Amino acid sequence: MSALTGLLYGALVVYLGGWYLGSWSGNFSLLLFILTLATFGYWLAERLHFLPRRVAAASALEAQDAQRRSELQRQGIQQVDGNVAVARERVLAQPWWLDWTAGLFPVILAVFLLRSFLFEPFKIPSGSMIPTLAIGDLILVNKFHYGVRLPVINKKILANNEPQRGDVMVFRYPVEPGVDYIKRVVGLPGDEVAYLNKKLSINGQPVETRPLPDFYDEDSLRYAQQASEKLGAVEHRILTDKDRPGFVIPMPQFQNFRDNCRYNAEGVVCTVPPGHYFMMGDNRDNSQDSRYWGFVPNENIVGKAFFVWMNFGNLRRIGSFH
Structure with missing residues (x-):
């Protein structure tokens, strides 16, 4: 997905660059509509697929950490190294390609509606x-x-x-x-x-x-x-x-x-x-x-x-x- 997202951003840069230089004419309304649909697709995938997977992975990580600490305590070890909270935040964090697509959907949608109707x-x-x-x-x-x-x-x-x-x-x-x-x-x-x-x-x-x-x-x-x-x-x-x-x-x-x-x-x-x-x-x-x-x-x-x-x-x- 990261490679696909990079390819899409590269195509967008080429298109906008050619438009700015006058190599071809562009339709900004159509471009904004396509960007809204594309980022909406990423946003749905994030809510329905990627985020639940990260949440499940974070829950599994916490469960493993709790099990490990319980086992060590039974062995009489009270002081356990490691902070699972930091690892949990890293697991839940959006990758860059979702941050720059699904994360931008609300902004692009607001611009699209404002520009189209107001x-x-x-x-x-x-x-x-x-x-x-x-x-x-x-x-x-x-x-x-x-x-x-x-x-x-x-x-x-x-x-x-x-x-x-x-x-x-x-x-x-x-x-x-x-x-x-x-x-x-x-x-x-x-x-x-x-x-x-x-x-x-x-x-x-x-x-x-x-x-x-x-x-x-x-x-x-x-x-x-x-x-x-x-x-x-x-x-x-x-x-x-x-x-x-x-x-x-x-x-x-x-x-x-x-x-x-x-x-x-x-x-x-x-x-x-x-x-x-x-x-x-x-x-x-x-x-x-x-x-x-x-x-x-x-x-x-x-x-x-x-x-x-x-x-x-x-x-x-x-x-x-x-």
Whole structure:
């Protein structure tokens, strides 16, 4: 069993190392589910097989020691060397391979349940949501806000709130479902979303905006035009680049969403199909979003982002956001 456990840990290290280095993509939810099942198997084996065997061996050791002491006392020997308590503790102790499997099961189970049904941490990898979210922000995502979903398969089993315009949502990237994306909900099912000449309209009504002082991006060392935008009840900031054109070049291989959209030199107009959402980044001219690859289906929703719990480069960023 120790060799098998070592082999499993070696495979886990190789898998995580390749994932970290980008050699292959990974599914952390599936990995955590497999680890939970594996450690649960060890935990059951410990409770039903290995622990009873160790307890029986410790009892036999105590019985042998008691018999030996009784025999020596009959021979008149009162002082007997040896401490059976130390030997008993060694017999009852878990071997390393059980300590690192069955012993970790409660912790892994708690993490699996917390991450699957309550809150999940994410790291912001790109600048598509600047100025709302910066590269390196570590955020929390509310997994039950949009309903309870089964882990791994992401099947909704209990409804809760519906996505609203202005929500910052984490979802599985429709182009590559193994990758999580974060954008802002702009269009709901049935909405007509128009982004023309860098102006956003929904169902023919211009979205309320007001200009703000230019934003200085410390990563690109450039200034960007900044404005306050109000989507539904949510007011947030957006950025635009005056040097970038307003037109959009969609990904040509996704004809299924292009049938719902009209592209021209000014931008794009899309009608959101039922059960789907139109997503956009707050950094409008530096965001690959629904303008390029289409709509997000309901089954791809992961949760609602709501809190920055750490940014090691800027602790002032910790807190809630809109």
